[in-house]
Amino acid sequence: MEVRKILLREDEIPRQWYNILADIKLNPPLGLDGNPVNPEALAPVFPMNLIEQEVSAERWIDIPEEVLNIYTIWHPTPLVRAVSLEKALDTPARIYYKNESVSPPGSHKPNTAVAQAYYNKAFGIRKLTTETGAGQWGSALSFACSQLKMECKIFMVRISFDQKPYRKAMMEAWGGKCIPSPSKETKAGREALEKNPDTPGSLGIAISEAIEAAVMDSSGQTRYSLGSVLNHVMLHQTIIGLEAKKQLEMVGDYPDIIIGCAGGGSNFAGISFPFVLDKINGKEIEIFPVEPVACPTLTKAPFVYDHGDTARYTPLLPMHSLGHGFVPPPFHAGGLRYHGMSPTVSQLVAEGLMEARAVTQLDAYDAGVLAARSEGILPAPETNHALACVIEEAKKAKEEGKEKVILFNWSGHGLLDLGAYEKYFAGALQNFSLSDEYIAESEKVFKNFPKPQLLKST
Amino acid sequence: MEVRKILLREDEIPRQWYNILADIKLNPPLGLDGNPVNPEALAPVFPMNLIEQEVSAERWIDIPEEVLNIYTIWHPTPLVRAVSLEKALDTPARIYYKNESVSPPGSHKPNTAVAQAYYNKAFGIRKLTTETGAGQWGSALSFACSQLKMECKIFMVRISFDQKPYRKAMMEAWGGKCIPSPSKETKAGREALEKNPDTPGSLGIAISEAIEAAVMDSSGQTRYSLGSVLNHVMLHQTIIGLEAKKQLEMVGDYPDIIIGCAGGGSNFAGISFPFVLDKINGKEIEIFPVEPVACPTLTKAPFVYDHGDTARYTPLLPMHSLGHGFVPPPFHAGGLRYHGMSPTVSQLVAEGLMEARAVTQLDAYDAGVLAARSEGILPAPETNHALACVIEEAKKAKEEGKEKVILFNWSGHGLLDLGAYEKYFAGALQNFSLSDEYIAESEKVFKNFPKPQLLKST
Numbered sequence: 001m002e003v004r005k006i007l008l009r010e011d012e013i014p015r016q017w018y019n020i021l022a023d024i025k026l027n028p029p030l031g032l033d034g035n036p037v038n039p040e041a042l043a044p045v046f047p048m049n050l051i052e053q054e055v056s057a058e059r060w061i062d063i064p065e066e067v068l069n070i071y072t073i074w075h076p077t078p079l080v081r082a083v084s085l086e087k088a089l090d091t092p093a094r095i096y097y098k099n100e101s102v103s104p105p106g107s108h109k110p111n112t113a114v115a116q117a118y119y120n121k122a123f124g125i126r127k128l129t130t131e132t133g134a135g136q137w138g139s140a141l142s143f144a145c146s147q148l149k150m151e152c153k154i155f156m157v158r159i160s161f162d163q164k165p166y167r168k169a170m171m172e173a174w175g176g177k178c179i180p181s182p183s184k185e186t187k188a189g190r191e192a193l194e195k196n197p198d199t200p201g202s203l204g205i206a207i208s209e210a211i212e213a214a215v216m217d218s219s220g221q222t223r224y225s226l227g228s229v230l231n232h233v234m235l236h237q238t239i240i241g242l243e244a245k246k247q248l249e250m251v252g253d254y255p256d257i258i259i260g261c262a263g264g265g266s267n268f269a270g271i272s273f274p275f276v277l278d279k280i281n282g283k284e285i286e287i288f289p290v291e292p293v294a295c296p297t298l299t300k301a302p303f304v305y306d307h308g309d310t311a312r313y314t315p316l317l318p319m320h321s322l323g324h325g326f327v328p329p330p331f332h333a334g335g336l337r338y339h340g341m342s343p344t345v346s347q348l349v350a351e352g353l354m355e356a357r358a359v360t361q362l363d364a365y366d367a368g369v370l371a372a373r374s375e376g377i378l379p380a381p382e383t384n385h386a387l388a389c390v391i392e393e394a395k396k397a398k399e400e401g402k403e404k405v406i407l408f409n410w411s412g413h414g415l416l417d418l419g420a421y422e423k424y425f426a427g428a429l430q431n432f433s434l435s436d437e438y439i440a441e442s443e444k445v446f447k448n449f450p451k452p453q454l455l456k457s458t
Numbered sequence: 459m460e461v462r463k464i465l466l467r468e469d470e471i472p473r474q475w476y477n478i479l480a481d482i483k484l485n486p487p488l489g490l491d492g493n494p495v496n497p498e499a500l501a502p503v504f505p506m507n508l509i510e511q512e513v514s515a516e517r518w519i520d521i522p523e524e525v526l527n528i529y530t531i532w533h534p535t536p537l538v539r540a541v542s543l544e545k546a547l548d549t550p551a552r553i554y555y556k557n558e559s560v561s562p563p564g565s566h567k568p569n570t571a572v573a574q575a576y577y578n579k580a581f582g583i584r585k586l587t588t589e590t591g592a593g594q595w596g597s598a599l600s601f602a603c604s605q606l607k608m609e610c611k612i613f614m615v616r617i618s619f620d621q622k623p624y625r626k627a628m629m630e631a632w633g634g635k636c637i638p639s640p641s642k643e644t645k646a647g648r649e650a651l652e653k654n655p656d657t658p659g660s661l662g663i664a665i666s667e668a669i670e671a672a673v674m675d676s677s678g679q680t681r682y683s684l685g686s687v688l689n690h691v692m693l694h695q696t697i698i699g700l701e702a703k704k705q706l707e708m709v710g711d712y713p714d715i716i717i718g719c720a721g722g723g724s725n726f727a728g729i730s731f732p733f734v735l736d737k738i739n740g741k742e743i744e745i746f747p748v749e750p751v752a753c754p755t756l757t758k759a760p761f762v763y764d765h766g767d768t769a770r771y772t773p774l775l776p777m778h779s780l781g782h783g784f785v786p787p788p789f790h791a792g793g794l795r796y797h798g799m800s801p802t803v804s805q806l807v808a809e810g811l812m813e814a815r816a817v818t819q820l821d822a823y824d825a826g827v828l829a830a831r832s833e834g835i836l837p838a839p840e841t842n843h844a845l846a847c848v849i850e851e852a853k854k855a856k857e858e859g860k861e862k863v864i865l866f867n868w869s870g871h872g873l874l875d876l877g878a879y880e881k882y883f884a885g886a887l888q889n890f891s892l893s894d895e896y897i898a899e900s901e902k903v904f905k906n907f908p909k910p911q912l913l914k915s916t
Contacts, residue, residue, distance in 0.1 A: 001523065003468050004530045010461050065459065071836040072462045102560065104834040106873070144830045166876035172883045173830045173876075372631045373604045376531045378561040415564070415873045418624035418631075427628045
């Protein structure tokens, strides 16, 4: 019998997260006046303990015991040798994936949702607000709040709210309150509805509503929570790569290539950052964040200062950006539609420590179906993008006759995305490409902002 | 850190299934002439190797290596100490569940789907047909056929086909062909459509279509596959209880109470049969199959000979039955709507080795939501019925101040049943009860059939 799953015991779970800020240099977030933002200015939005974590330069940060106890609901997650996919591809490559689809909400998102809920509660906060597009993040935060006995309110983009009632029911099952955005509960929402009562909503408006609902709560016990982009989110996700490293050690392997899909960057950072440390220290590893051709943040957009949100509530962040007003074409991978990228991943790409790839929608779904029919698990549309790159690299290894070791992150399952698969099987999905003019127009918004420095960490 | 998950390594997976036919006596299936059915009469429907397994009295049957290799995609499944549910109930009981929701299709069903596909393929069969109601079984067989590179055709009850497009997409993702029943492809389907072109379909018609499609295929390389009721299905499911037994041994525990929901009986047999053997040998264990009040096969219906299907294609089976034409009220737990019960489970209940329980729809969903908010996983509606009984027993243990050990089977997750949860949260689910007159009327169909003997195994 071949071994597929490499399992850690619960008492072997990592006790610390890896903080990449100890090993790379970042340009600071800036205010609109061009000066670095004072962390304390964020206090109405985030609790101070998370703000401190956001700027910490400690390399290893202890995972609180209560967070570990909740992590064990699904952690340690299996590292799986993809023996069936290897056979289907007839490749000499050894392919491993970290299976983050096994969490109750079905993705890696609760790794940070649970940590954020914990730190908020420890700071005396009783309620969290957030936005959600496709619903993965809202589900994860709702799950986390149910574990920590906190209230959770999710502003869900109206068109997704209407099209994906299952996601709302999932959030409700864990006790979260999910309402369509724009709503009448916030000034931002009311203004949006006044302008256009039939608006499908947008992530930009939903973020504005969630921040406003947190800041305006007169009890002072509500804060806002974000599921990607920020440094502390990447930090919490490193549990993925740290576990994978231990598991690979158990079978005496080490990756030549690391692959993850990248939207805001959180699952990709999770699998790769613990290995970036090795790369900085001299290991030879190729690291590929993979994005859609239709939202080419890392592969087409420059490294600039730009706002993290459409409504421009956030400070200016140093990142690859297509412009904060960028509207991607209607492809089906909700988690990969963001205009920007986390500053840490952006910095690493700008420095050349990683090399971004882009794949088309149809290549991604083709890859996902091949994976479902070999490995068995139906992948999330986001994971399909990583899979397309894995398959490409495995074929290359075959051509070159090399026993490459490929590690990738299976970020989620696609059970709540079967509507998109249905379209794929009906031949109703298409590829999108963006004209250079369209991208240039969208990027005009940051042309007067300050430029980040080209820093070098190594 | 408290330990939640008790994990076996892949090389500790059981190598044999437990066959309860070695330890209990069953009345034989009968033809309409009242004589025992000759197994070979079933050859056009099932392959001979499975027919032999159906009547085997060997206590231990080897699991083929290729089946084990596919099992490792999700097996060994975790045995989980339900520490959070225990806390929520403040009970001295130690509650453990076998988590069968981790398989790619999301339930215990592939335990037998993979085995059946394997034996069919070994017999030279290239294509399987089946029916599916809510879609769990069809998904599992489609998954199994994709692993064994076989064709799979699923007749799905039309109303479910229309209401649950996600299930169809799931079957397609694994390469299965799913069509609505009644269809124009079979005589049974065409007749049903002629009678009523707008019929919502029924499981009875879908079974007839699937059997006909198998039997009428002139290549001789197509057979029919059934997901519950039959002895070989129960056999394949015993991997659940055999693993659980090993896992409990690892923590030095043994169950006082075993609980599983029961529709056709397969997940319940899986968790309980390996312990029934101990009970026959003198161990004191309470064993509770749990069914809906709205489909009270074990709790209200007599032990009789009746057909396994509405269309009366099957032999007469000795079982508890509400009558093969029984139509349950529209409650939401697709896997618990069957009029009968597997002959093995029926026999054990008739002998008093198990004691059936029934719970209402609202108690079941209340229990499911409590479990989701403590243990994290969203349970399948079927599993909710087991959970309601677990909670009742845990509360009783608290009242009595006893440290009872409760083991139950978490048969599936509810991610594709979120529509039913949505109704629950909207207050649109209700309880159903059946009048004695309604049941008596339905049971008239078997009054002229032979009666099974009251056998005793111990």
